[in-house]
Amino acid sequence: SISMEATMVVMVHTLAAILTLWLISRSLWHLVWRSYAVAGWFERQGIRGPPYRFVLGSLWEMKQMLVVERGKTPLDIGSHDYTSRINPFFHKWAADYGKTFLYWLGPTPTIYSTDLELVKQVLENRTELFQNDYLNPILERIFGKGLVTTNGDDWKRHRRVVHPIFNHENLKSVSAMTRESTQKMIAQWCNLIEKGDGHQAEIDMGCYAEELTLGVIERVIFGAHYKEAREGFAEGKEIQKLAVRAFADPQIPGLRSITSKTTRLIKERLASGVDGDDLIGLMLRASKSEEVESLSSDEMISECKTIFAAGQDTGATLLTWGMFLLTIYPEWQERLREEVLRECRDDDGDAPYINSIQALGKLKLLNMFLLETLRLYSPLPFLLRKTASDTTLANIKFRKGTMITIPVMMLHRSKEIWGLDADEFNPMRFEKGVLGAANNTYAMLAFSCGPRGCPGRNYTMIEVQTVMTMILRRFSFSLSSQYVHMPRNFISLAPRYGLPLIVRNLLDGEKSDI
Numbered sequence: 001s002i003s004m005e006a007t008m009v010v011m012v013h014t015l016a017a018i019l020t021l022w023l024i025s026r027s028l029w030h031l032v033w034r035s036y037a038v039a040g041w042f043e044r045q046g047i048r049g050p051p052y053r054f055v056l057g058s059l060w061e062m063k064q065m066l067v068v069e070r071g072k073t074p075l076d077i078g079s080h081d082y083t084s085r086i087n088p089f090f091h092k093w094a095a096d097y098g099k100t101f102l103y104w105l106g107p108t109p110t111i112y113s114t115d116l117e118l119v120k121q122v123l124e125n126r127t128e129l130f131q132n133d134y135l136n137p138i139l140e141r142i143f144g145k146g147l148v149t150t151n152g153d154d155w156k157r158h159r160r161v162v163h164p165i166f167n168h169e170n171l172k173s174v175s176a177m178t179r180e181s182t183q184k185m186i187a188q189w190c191n192l193i194e195k196g197d198g199h200q201a202e203i204d205m206g207c208y209a210e211e212l213t214l215g216v217i218e219r220v221i222f223g224a225h226y227k228e229a230r231e232g233f234a235e236g237k238e239i240q241k242l243a244v245r246a247f248a249d250p251q252i253p254g255l256r257s258i259t260s261k262t263t264r265l266i267k268e269r270l271a272s273g274v275d276g277d278d279l280i281g282l283m284l285r286a287s288k289s290e291e292v293e294s295l296s297s298d299e300m301i302s303e304c305k306t307i308f309a310a311g312q313d314t315g316a317t318l319l320t321w322g323m324f325l326l327t328i329y330p331e332w333q334e335r336l337r338e339e340v341l342r343e344c345r346d347d348d349g350d351a352p353y354i355n356s357i358q359a360l361g362k363l364k365l366l367n368m369f370l371l372e373t374l375r376l377y378s379p380l381p382f383l384l385r386k387t388a389s390d391t392t393l394a395n396i397k398f399r400k401g402t403m404i405t406i407p408v409m410m411l412h413r414s415k416e417i418w419g420l421d422a423d424e425f426n427p428m429r430f431e432k433g434v435l436g437a438a439n440n441t442y443a444m445l446a447f448s449c450g451p452r453g454c455p456g457r458n459y460t461m462i463e464v465q466t467v468m469t470m471i472l473r474r475f476s477f478s479l480s481s482q483y484v485h486m487p488r489n490f491i492s493l494a495p496r497y498g499l500p501l502i503v504r505n506l507l508d509g510e511k512s513d514i
């Protein structure tokens with residue numbers, strides 16, 4: 001029996017050794033040989049790129065380049081030339097390897113392309129061939145399994161339940177809630193001015209923009225219960241920051257499961273079953289209806305996180321950069337103010353402000369101005385997709401699992417697409433719409449397009465237009481000497497040290513009429 005035992009031990013050891021060898025060779029195949037095979041496969045199709053490095057792929061090189069850029073002095077205030085600071089690697093590799101090249105997000109092969117035919121085929125595809133995947137488990141934890149991160153049938157189900165939140169009636173209440181929040185902000189500014197020298201005050205527009213969009217989105221999601229949700233959201237923002245740090249630095253180990261107050265609050269509300277016109281109410285009603293396939297309560301929680309994460313920061317960013325551009329182009333501040341005062345009137349000309357979405361539709365210059373803001377300061381600098389099976393795209397053969405980077409920021413600056421003044425601020429380029437400004441509709445991708453384009457586009461435009469019209473009527477504003485022009489990509493593209501502005505009250509003494 002001793003020899004039996006010895007045989008068993010030998011067998012177990014042999015099996016363990018075989019298993020270990022198998023695991024090692026599989027990892028080596030994945031991390032080394034496969035990478036060379038994939039690089040060779042693309043090279044034979046004329047696509048080259050930076051060399052693959054063990055496990056880290058191109059991430060190490062990307063990080064090194066970012067460190068160099070971060071050490072540089074701030075940009076001139078009037079310069080929009082920040083893209084090479086945020087994406088130095090894309091600039092370098094596009095110069096070295098052309099419009100389409102291969103780089104590595106860790107061991108994952110990734111094709112970068114500014115070929116608009118390829119962009120169109122990826123974004124317009126309706127067969128689930130190109131899936132949303134940001135290769136970041138932590139981002140998935142922030143968004144949960146909601147509209148942004150799901151694919152296929154799950155995504156369709158989420159979409160059917162959630163999309164009514166963007167219908168016309170709800171947009172009207174977004175507009176009303178934005179007006180209310182903006183009135184509060186204006187009252188705070190008036191107070192600050194009064195407490196100061198009576199004429200002007202310095203404020204951080206970045207903070208106010210965040211506060212404002214937060215105030216709206218929490219009411220869109222939680223309705224009457226928004227106050228209780230506040231604390232949870234504050235925590236949500238901290239989690240977002242951690243996640244972005246982890247994404248920027250792949251060495252940081254994964255964060256453990258995050259249970260936030262928000263989740264608890266959502267659970268309580270779901271358990272109480274109280275409806276309402278907010279997102280939770282909408283999802284609860286869908287779960288009672290027999291026509292719509294409903295979401296589980298975990299999926300509902302995910303969807304709240306998604307709408308919060310997708311809709312808050314982006315809107316604040318657009319508002320912040322819009323205000324920034326109006327300070328460095330004061331002639332545009334004047335033009336827009338003039339347009340607001342002219343168009344936003346009642347029929348009898350008395351009441352100076354019409355509270356309707358239709359009134360916003362008349363603000364042509366403001367709309368062109370915001371398109372130009374989105375082009376130069378797109379809140380999201382790139383899109384990522386993953387191929388779900390082998391495919392051919394714009395004459396390039398892709399293997400399943402290849403990532404595709406659509407560099408929105410680079411496309412928005414392409415001289416080939418927008419003309420020689422692509423780097424300059426010129427809202428008039430949009431006088432005849434996007435097609436009049438660029439030679440291709442797929443050139444403007446701030447909200448992406450196709451089936452997975454941003455459903456919050458009108459929501460955001462209404463929100464930002466409302467705030468800006470109200471500010472323009474009431475205040476003139478200029479840049480504080482404290483401002484440092486260093487855009488950074490953190491969650492979305494934001495000024496690194498906020499946006500300090502000097503605001504002056506144009507309607508001295510008229511407190512009530514906002």
Ligand code: HEM
Pocket residue numbers: 132147148159306307310311312314315318378379380383384445446447448451452453454455456457459460
């Ligand atoms: C300036 C503001 C905004 C910008 C620039 C923006 C941009 C984008 C972009 C580029 C995408 C596509 C992402 C991808 O394909 O990977 C997207 C998707 C999405 N956005 Fe927005 N967004 C903004 C505001 C909002 C708001 C206010 C909401 C909600 C209240 C929202 C909700 C969503 C959702 C749910 C998706 C996922 C859609 C899907 O995959 O079906 N966004 N957004």
